[in-house]
Amino acid sequence: MLEKIKDKFLENYFSLILSFLTIFSILKFHDFMDHYEIIILIGSAILFSWMGKMWHNFRNLFLSAFLFSFISIYLYQGSLEQGELNFFLKYFLASQSAIMWMTALYPLSLIIYWIYLFSKQDFYGNLATKITWVATMIGFVGLLVRWHESYLISIDIGHIPVSNLYEVFVLFCLITSLLYLYYEEKLKIKKMGAFVLIIITAAVGFILWYTFEKGGNQIQPLVPALQSYWMKIHVPANFIGYGAFSMAAMISVAYLFKEKNILVDYLPKLDILEEMTYKSISIGFIFFTIATILGAVWAAEAWGGYWSWDPKETWALIVWLNYAAWLHLRLIKGLRGSILAWWSLVGLAVTTFAFLGVNLFLSGLHSYGEL
């Protein structure tokens, strides 16, 4: 009953709440934004309210992430020291704590997804989904609060937390799980969590290693090349691409399992797996294309040329060619089956290299997150 009232309320007022938040932000923070950033803000508000219309659970995520972030910001009282002093900040709502909760919850939901896979009891499936939602929500809180914290360090250091390897890995986890949660709901394939959460847990492993071994969780000021509104579009768009490609690869693993008669009784039908791989590759491809083009436009503004054959750019091209070929074979040639599944696994390797390997082994203009 209460749930229904809430849904009804949000149905009507979600967009209104977003508009209110947007106007509030513009009035309060317009000194910190240029025209482009205000346009991006309004654009995001429109995008999010559209997403809320399309997908009701997104509204809950959005509002709770904002609510907790606001609580956290309130508790900070404009002073970074509160992060150590205040109990709730220290253990829950400071960005580092929130992200640590995220890193604990994703592996937990992976385990429960596997229990669900074998037990076939809906209780576990629903639990795993809920935990994934909570992990994603708390991860977003972590990033949003980190954004605030960066301004608390110093006004001129403040920036959106998508600027280094640590931050984008968190973003990767969040985007991949959001993409998965969407398809889980739309295509009713709860069991795939057992596979998709593997790649997210791997990313979580990286985050933990990077935090504790390398101290990569430090907030660093932006180098001049990154000080641009373009970062706010280019990086998230790219990570929707990366996330979708990773998800496609994980589902291909399930496809190959099913085809080789492994876990065959527990997995969805082949054509559903195939369809989902296709869907995630196509959404990834669109976003990756857009992100690469936006990157080129940005490069034209920052580096003096839309294309410099920088290793990251070049590898982005290779990733693009790879998936272009994949889609070509499927759409034009009508190819189906295990070749494409294997191919999307190779695609994951190529994507990982473009994402991480380039920073590790090759130098260039994109070396913002070294290990």
Next chain:
Amino acid sequence: MRFAITMFSLLGIASIIGTVLKQNEPYNNYIIKFGQFWFDIFEKLGLYNVYQAFWFLLILIFLITSTSLCIFRNTPKILKDYKNFQEHIREKSLLSFKHSYQFTFKNFSVKKIILFLNSNNYRVKHKVIDKGDLITAKKGDFQKLGYIFTHLAIVIISIGGLLDSNLVFKVQELIGVKQIQLEDQSLSKIPQSGRMSENNLSYRASVLLSEGDTKTAAILRAKEGYLVQEIPFSITLKDFNIEHYSTGQPKSFKSNLLVTDKKTGKSINKIISVNKPLTYKGVTIYQAAFEDGGSQLDLKVWNLNSLTPSFKMNSEIFKNNELIFEHQKLIFEFSDFRKFNILEVIQNEKQKPKPTNVGPNFLYKVRNESGQAKEYQTYQLPIIIEGKYFFMSGMRNSPQEEFKYLKIPADYNLSIEGFMILKYLLNNPEKIKNAINGGIKKSAFKTNEQKKAFELGTRSIINAFIKGGYNLVVKEMDLNISQKLSSSDKEKAVKTYINIIYLVGQELIKEYQENNKDKIIFPINDSSSFIQNALTAYSDSFFYGVPLYLELKDFKHVQASGLQLTKSSGKFWIYLGSILLVFGIFCMIYIQEIRLWIFRKEGSNKLVVSLATNRDRIDFDQNAIRLKNQIKKIVNYNKVINVRKNKR
């Protein structure tokens, strides 16, 4: 098609080579890396500038042609398909579709159905066949048009890329009109064959300006040489500014420019920075780099391990100073000065390394008469390392090596003077004698022989240390003491020797401080680590190459700004192609082509509804069923007739 895929693969492979092999490095680096034999082969293949290589451009051209051919061949088919409603289909084949339904109806109205389909974005055609009605409809034509868009986009983008490549120059070079310049000389002396005209369609050239300088042309790097790019204006750098964050990292690079039109003489003044370029007369000016523009350095030259007095030296970055040292002519080549340096500094043992601005440093080479050079990097201010301050100066024998640092401890006043005093005292026999005697007085030796023996021993150790540091002490010990000593005994002996040297150092300093009470350089109770570190630094100075330490007393910072000048005639096409590409991909992936037939035989009250799509997808099934149900409602259906489907 297959050809195009091959070309794309080649493009991919070539690109990978370009990322693995660092591009556009000085050719010498490649020779060192690969050796002369492979260097020559790789050079012929153009692997050092893959993306400008002739064969790479050739791939691009092939790609354009083959993709164009592909479009040329397929477009008529797609357009024909676009017009074709497939009205000649037979009832029998209609019934064989996966989504094919038959039912009887009460009131059939062509008008109503057409209206309904139109409102669902279908294009509809109505035709009377044998007095029966055939309604054909379709939507999602853009799915197939998406094919044309994406492929056209690839062609447009590639053409844009070619426009911005140096294809024109390549041809000019091939027929001998233009020639890459290899020697450094003043701009005015460069012949016409080494100059690209103002009308060059595309270029990415660079200009390096010191503060106050004006330049009227830019430099185009090409392979191992360069070309001069004429520009329609002159650029003056009024000043260059680096802002820093409180943590010391760079926050912004800003060049204050005066750009003057060569024809009209009109000029504009603008500050550019990274991400905020200036476009003037079709050329965009970017902040790309910065370096020193000839800073002036006031130096004091200290000898690290002899009594030679220190002296002043004035120098400038990019200039050389000559000096006679131990009958040898040394050339000091100053190459860089940096005002801010961020290093990971460990402030004290408890803290993690923290990026900190450690102040100015400068870079120079010392070349001897035989032409060999060692490179030095010296910081002006002492740097804190685990609670203690050190003057740091690195030395290396070649650019491939890392710098090895000489760490000279700063004295109580954070000056290098304390170390230099200790050096002076060590090299003064009188002081050494006093120090040894002072040590003997405090010692437990009773007989004169013991004292004499100790004095002699100590003196020889100290002499060795003064002449060659700990290294020489150990060497002489190995010579003098028989080999019978076990390694653990040897270690003990070395420890004793080091301790003796330390004690002498302590005596020297104590005496000095007692005689100079007005100025504290070595606090009495807190100088043990200073003495140890100073002795280590003294000992290390024998591995410092030429034992001359340049202390930076003062400087006048002159900066230079590196600008990039870009003219891009392909940019418009690239962006146009990009928009088309996204649109095309969107069409291909997210638009679904659906065809629909509704057929009523003359006089019959039976209706056949069939739907088909060219790509079978799960959501199509749901859509088809929904649509069928809606049509059923419109015609007020009576009874569903099962369609016997032939298995397809």
